Amino acid sequence: MKNTPIFSELFLSKFLYDFRLSNIPNIRLIKDKIELMIKELQSGKIDSLKEEEVKSRFITTFFGDILNFNYGNADAWMLREEKKSLTDGSKPDAVLGYFYADKQRDDVRVVIEVKDAKTSLDEKQKRINSASPVDQGFSYAHKTGGGCRWVVITNIREIRFYTSRDSSKYQVYKLEELKDESKLRELLFLFHKDNFIKSDHLDRSSTDKLLELSEGENEKKLGKVHIIDKMYRSLKRFEDFGFVNPDYIASIKPFNILDEYVWHYRDSMLFTINEEIYHLINGISIEEGRIIFSDSITQDFADANVDSAEEKLRWCFTFLNKCLITEIHAVKDYQSEFTIKKALLNIPKTHIFSCQNDNIIRLEINIRESNNVCDCLICNYRNFDFERLIKKLKKVEASPDYYSMEYAFGNYLLSSNDYRTPYFILNEIRNKVKTIPEKGVTYFLSTLNIKFLYNKVRMSTMGDTGQIRSEIRAIDLDKLLYSELEYYVEREVLDYLKKVKEDDLIHKVQENVEELFEKINELKVLIDEGGSQTGPNYAYNLLKNYEKCYLHHYHNGLFYLKFERYTRLSERILHALLVSYNTDGHGLLYFTDFVLTESILNIPNSKLKKILLQQQSIEVDSESMEKFMVKLKNLLSSYIKKSFFNDFLKNEMLTSQLQNWGFQQQYSRIFANTFTFLSVIDIEKKDFSNIAQLLINFLEVEDTLAHFDLKMLEEFIFKRGDLFEDIELESILNIAIRRTEIHNLKYEGLLQCIPETFIKYRRFYKYSNLNLTRRLLLNCEREDGSFTNYKKAIYLAQVSNASCREILVSAFRGFLDKNFDVDFYELLLHSGVIEHSESNYLEKYVLYANTGKSARAYKYGNLGITSYVYLGFINLVSKLHIDVNQDCFGHLKDLNDFERWLLDPVNFNYQKFDCQWLIEIDGFSHILRKMANIPEMLSSVEESLESDFNPVLAKIKYRHLVLNTAKTKIG
Numbered sequence: 001m002k003n004t005p006i007f008s009e010l011f012l013s014k015f016l017y018d019f020r021l022s023n024i025p026n027i028r029l030i031k032d033k034i035e036l037m038i039k040e041l042q043s044g045k046i047d048s049l050k051e052e053e054v055k056s057r058f059i060t061t062f063f064g065d066i067l068n069f070n071y072g073n074a075d076a077w078m079l080r081e082e083k084k085s086l087t088d089g090s091k092p093d094a095v096l097g098y099f100y101a102d103k104q105r106d107d108v109r110v111v112i113e114v115k116d117a118k119t120s121l122d123e124k125q126k127r128i129n130s131a132s133p134v135d136q137g138f139s140y141a142h143k144t145g146g147g148c149r150w151v152v153i154t155n156i157r158e159i160r161f162y163t164s165r166d167s168s169k170y171q172v173y174k175l176e177e178l179k180d181e182s183k184l185r186e187l188l189f190l191f192h193k194d195n196f197i198k199s200d201h202l203d204r205s206s207t208d209k210l211l212e213l214s215e216g217e218n219e220k221k222l223g224k225v226h227i228i229d230k231m232y233r234s235l236k237r238f239e240d241f242g243f244v245n246p247d248y249i250a251s252i253k254p255f256n257i258l259d260e261y262v263w264h265y266r267d268s269m270l271f272t273i274n275e276e277i278y279h280l281i282n283g284i285s286i287e288e289g290r291i292i293f294s295d296s297i298t299q300d301f302a303d304a305n306v307d308s309a310e311e312k313l314r315w316c317f318t319f320l321n322k323c324l325i326t327e328i329h330a331v332k333d334y335q336s337e338f339t340i341k342k343a344l345l346n347i348p349k350t351h352i353f354s355c356q357n358d359n360i361i362r363l364e365i366n367i368r369e370s371n372n373v374c375d376c377l378i379c380n381y382r383n384f385d386f387e388r389l390i391k392k393l394k395k396v397e398a399s400p401d402y403y404s405m406e407y408a409f410g411n412y413l414l415s416s417n418d419y420r421t422p423y424f425i426l427n428e429i430r431n432k433v434k435t436i437p438e439k440g441v442t443y444f445l446s447t448l449n450i451k452f453l454y455n456k457v458r459m460s461t462m463g464d465t466g467q468i469r470s471e472i473r474a475i476d477l478d479k480l481l482y483s484e485l486e487y488y489v490e491r492e493v494l495d496y497l498k499k500v501k502e503d504d505l506i507h508k509v510q511e512n513v514e515e516l517f518e519k520i521n522e523l524k525v526l527i528d529e530g531g532s533q534t535g536p537n538y539a540y541n542l543l544k545n546y547e548k549c550y551l552h553h554y555h556n557g558l559f560y561l562k563f564e565r566y567t568r569l570s571e572r573i574l575h576a577l578l579v580s581y582n583t584d585g586h587g588l589l590y591f592t593d594f595v596l597t598e599s600i601l602n603i604p605n606s607k608l609k610k611i612l613l614q615q616q617s618i619e620v621d622s623e624s625m626e627k628f629m630v631k632l633k634n635l636l637s638s639y640i641k642k643s644f645f646n647d648f649l650k651n652e653m654l655t656s657q658l659q660n661w662g663f664q665q666q667y668s669r670i671f672a673n674t675f676t677f678l679s680v681i682d683i684e685k686k687d688f689s690n691i692a693q694l695l696i697n698f699l700e701v702e703d704t705l706a707h708f709d710l711k712m713l714e715e716f717i718f719k720r721g722d723l724f725e726d727i728e729l730e731s732i733l734n735i736a737i738r739r740t741e742i743h744n745l746k747y748e749g750l751l752q753c754i755p756e757t758f759i760k761y762r763r764f765y766k767y768s769n770l771n772l773t774r775r776l777l778l779n780c781e782r783e784d785g786s787f788t789n790y791k792k793a794i795y796l797a798q799v800s801n802a803s804c805r806e807i808l809v810s811a812f813r814g815f816l817d818k819n820f821d822v823d824f825y826e827l828l829l830h831s832g833v834i835e836h837s838e839s840n841y842l843e844k845y846v847l848y849a850n851t852g853k854s855a856r857a858y859k860y861g862n863l864g865i866t867s868y869v870y871l872g873f874i875n876l877v878s879k880l881h882i883d884v885n886q887d888c889f890g891h892l893k894d895l896n897d898f899e900r901w902l903l904d905p906v907n908f909n910y911q912k913f914d915c916q917w918l919i920e921i922d923g924f925s926h927i928l929r930k931m932a933n934i935p936e937m938l939s940s941v942e943e944s945l946e947s948d949f950n951p952v953l954a955k956i957k958y959r960h961l962v963l964n965t966a967k968t969k970i971g
Contacts, residue, residue: 083106092140096108111150117156250265381410414660570601592621631674650703678720679712711749738775928960
């Protein structure tokens with residue numbers, strides 16, 4: 001009778017691929033035991049022994065020593081001989097399970113029936129009941145307490161493993177065949193103690209899982225499988241991924257026909273040496289997204305009984321397109337390409353190689369519709385259309401049936417409920433798919449994302465935060481991959497899941513980015529030095545690498561994208577692209593919407609400002625500019641809504657979401673980074689015309705941003721004030737006046753930058769709103785009058801008309817008369833709002849400067865011979881050209897030589913002069929202007945340079961000391 005195995009060879013091959021005998025403890029001892037048993041069998045020794053003589057030694061050797069079932073422990077063991085049944089006292093030869101000194105706790109899982117080597121296992125024995133050994137063994141299974149799942153029947157020559165509910169199928173091992181390592185691997189993989197049974201009945205062993213899978217799989221012998229079905233089945237396994245690394249796709253069957261990893265992907269092109277794929281695409285053409293088959297390939301489909309060929313191929317091409325593969329190059333006969341010449345060059349077939357034109361075919365497979373506007377959650381987020389995104393999330397908030405990975409990812413992007421909402425959604429998904437084998441990818445990704453939430457949910461103040469973190473901490477991803485999923489997903493899918501867990505893709509991208517960044521820097525140095533180079537487009541390769549990383553995280557909904565490694569990668573990409581952009585004739589031509597969006601979302605504003613610090617402007621292509629302005633419009637409009645009275649209110653849906661700290665931080669970053677880029681993008685007024693009023697409406701009601709979040713808006717307004725109309729700038733100024741408060745710094749920047757912008761772009765503008773002028777003064781005072789700070793009102797006075805200015809200056813004077821404030825007075829003088837000749841303020845200022853240079857004052861510079869207070873005083877006096885011969889300057893007492901020189905360099909005794917003093921005040925241009933055309937000073941400087949040249953001193957000399965002077969000795 002032909003044996004029907006429980007596990008077919010084909011089925012086991014999917015799981016045995018990475019099982020190593022070396023992983024088994026004491027494998028050398030196991031092999032020695034098997035070899036000894038085989039010798040005894042072949043010598044005839046075992047045949048000569050009766051059943052009772054050989055039975056006990058075989059049981060302990062095979063099941064104890066080889067399969068590692070413990071039989072020597074005094075308290076608990078797993079192998080027991082001749083244990084009585086619970087019903088009639090009959091005894092199988094041995095049982096496997098969990099056994100104790102207290103027999104009431106015994107738990108039998110496997111019964112074993114052993115016969116001598118001459119006994120047939122299938123023939124009936126010459127006994128009273130005439131049962132065969134198989135029947136005899138099965139008769140014990142139901143008498144052992146209900147936990148027995150397996151029956152083992154052996155005559156030593158062969159060992160059969162049956163499930164206790166089916167005697168028609170068994171897994172058989174001939175003793176002599178176990179010297180073959182492949183057969184021994186199978187035995188130990190299935191029936192070694194560690195894999196065969198588990199103590200907890202609810203915890204399925206590896207073999208139990210395989211049994212479940214084998215029973216659920218309707219295996220049937222297939223004829224030759226057509227290449228379309230091979231491609232379709234191969235890619236369908238990855239369907240739950242939104243993106244798979246194209247390098248990995250190129251390395252799996254049927255695209256890779258070698259038994260080793262290949263590097264057959266480059267620049268959207270998949271290279272394959274599979275001849276079947278060559279013949280397939282040779283009969284295909286694609287026109288306007290339609291797949292057209294030739295007559296010959298159509299006949300080929302019919303002959304091979306391929307059903308739904310076009311639908312399968314369209315699905316394959318669409319999936320490949322999602323994974324950055326838009327072109328296939330297939331080789332007909334790769335062996336013919338490896339001529340003696342190529343062999344000598346040692347060109348490996350694992351890499352892309354050149355082919356004869358008649359031996360390769362190329363097919364463009366991009367069937368995506370390029371003009372489609374996507375409205376998915378990710379696109380809503382990346383378009384800053386937060387109102388639309390939140391509406392979608394709220395719509396299914398209370399409907400667990402609609403929970404999906406995309407929905408969890410959307411809530412993660414917005415930090416919903418301080419990340420608790422994505423946790424609950426993922427838990428729901430995870431529990432739902434846990435027992436569905438074909439959803440292994442979703443089960444893994446949901447679990448992985450839960451792990452990523454460990455440090456995120458701690459920001460929540462809810463009472464269950466500790467419990468949630470404890471549950472997350474208990475998740476073991478290695479156990480999930482190597483135990484739970486090992487037998488439920490195929491080898492190539494499982495290998496890819498392991499790569500995802502180890503962040504394999506982002507690590508490789510980082511390595512490539514660093515290498516490309518170095519080459520970009522080297523190229524810039526070469527070009528700056530007058531050299532030239534032809535070769536790869538480094539900026540293009542940089543972006544292609546980054547695109548993989550972006551798609552991997554966004555399209556697979558991986559929460560890792562908010563982690564530091566991803567944000568640092570975004571920084572490096574932008575930095576490298578800027579270097580490339582500034583490489584004349586060899587670098588990046590313009591920035592795209594993708595780069596701008598990634599930088600805005602991921603780079604902290606302080607780091608973005610640092611990267612762009614030296615960049616005066618960048619060019620953006622017209623399509624990206626249009627998208628960028630749409631995003632800015634969405635960002636502002638999502639925050640506001642029109643009221644019944646046609647004015648604007650906060651959008652409660654967005655402001656409620658902003659109560660989540662994570663989203664509030666992200667929203668602030670997006671706002672600041674957007675205006676950081678706007679400050680360097682060459683934007684035209686027509687492109688900004690519909691944004692200005694929206695910005696005004698936003699500022700009117702916004703209460704989320706802090707003062708530092710508005711800094712980049714202020715810098716943008718000052719740098720690009722030409723984009724605004726007078727009325728628009730004034731409206732922003734009015735908002736700042738109305739909303740400022742005495743102890744609130746938020747609007748101080750706008751109160752300064754808007755007047756400065758008027759001075760820069762509208763020199764003749766005059767502010768004339770008397771009521772708001774008075775209101776600003778009121779907003780600078782505490783209600784009880786105990787504290788006043790008019791500093792933020794100074795800048796308005798610079799652009800006010802006579803009436804408004806008089807209101808402001810009168811208040812300023814009144815404040816100085818009542819309580820002289822040096823800082824305030826300095827600001828007034830610097831801004832030109834009052835004259836230094838007014839009242840006795842200058843005398844008070846001189847007295848303050850004299851006091852401020854005391855020995856206890858904080859010293860300035862390397863020499864430390866004056867205070868910051870005195871140097872600031874001299875700088876302001878120099879800037880305003882104040883006559884230091886006035887009586888009030890007589891209050892300056894006990895000046896050292898350096899301080900006297902600063903006060904009056906023209907009348908100074910230069911025999912006491914030290915050239916180091918000039919270096920000490922380098923950078924104080926107002927003071928240095930006073931040093932021009934003083935012959936004694938110039939002579940001392942020249943002598944110093946002749947004896948000991950100092951580049952800083954030389955710079956000061958030629959910039960400040962020799963103005964309108966004849967050529968000097970050194971010059």
